Amino acid sequence: MSGIGSSVRIDHAVVSGTFSLDGETHRVDNNIWVVGDDTECVVIDAPHDVDAIMEVVGERQVRAILLTHAHDDHCRVAPALRERVVAPIMLHPDEKPLWELTHVQDGEGHLWDVDLADGFEVQVAGTTLRALHTPGHAPGAVCFHAPALGCVFTGDTLFHGGPGATGRSFSDRPTLEASIRASLWQLPDDTVVHTGHGDDTTIGAEKAALG
Template identity: 50%
Template structure:
């Protein structure tokens, strides 16, 4: 992963737990991403294991917790992180319908399209990319050439749209208009599994449309 002149870098923590929705439960591994330098970090998706995340953060200040969407497997460590760090959790308001299924307290801040988080000498811009969930968001960090895609885009195609509050035409439109327009070298740091790139995924748009997922 690239590092900015000011030392901002990306770190990954993989945590494991259970994703629950529509009466089903699935064992999942989640990527928790840390964007920061030696002083402060932004946590992208607080999944499953607050202690593992805090161990990776070390003595640094948590500048915020960005929730790419409200599915329980991406937010179920939020309350413990807040209790330990006092950081604000950010969620797009359209995803409160999902957040409220697993969380007792409201998030501390509302994500908005175009909102910018500054971490050290880099900026991370919020892109509202509904489809997997109505309030799903990605974070684009041009200075590092990376995109935190949550569950919107993976190696091999769009995130799942077969459950409540998801929609395939909507996610395809989000990917086509908001993500595939980014530089092809942009590294896509996904909510689960291995990274990919915009250049690797863009040629397959028609295949996704043909298969319908």
């Protein structure tokens, strides 16, 4: 875990499971990111195991479940987590085809609760997370920029070592690189990148590598 600021902090854990798409299944380790203070928080992505997520959340009230995209290793337990903590799932609507590979509509015809869009802001514990629509790895992929914390949560859009994977259904490499240049390269170079898998990096380090 890492603390930032006097009250708002970022808590982190890693959980293991599987990722399945296009008839292939792979073992993966996913990062769990929770942003908040001692009383409230938001959860970024819901991979594999609700109990593991709740170990990071603790007794805090979850204000929202923010999904960077709808690959199954990022959203598989989102509905179960929503039931546990009674908080809305937020996802970009362009992710509907991927979401429906893992989840069906509920009895009311709902898929998730709140549509994300570029510039959508979520407030928690006195700080703001701003959604940046960064399609390419997935059509509705979103990064969450927290300016006051000097970081951005990139899901699978940008990793330590470069852009996320493409070559699977609903992904496109030129679109991904264009998204990164248009949205993420506009952030300060010292912005810490908290990824969906693996180690942190910075915008400046990845900008130098990708060009």
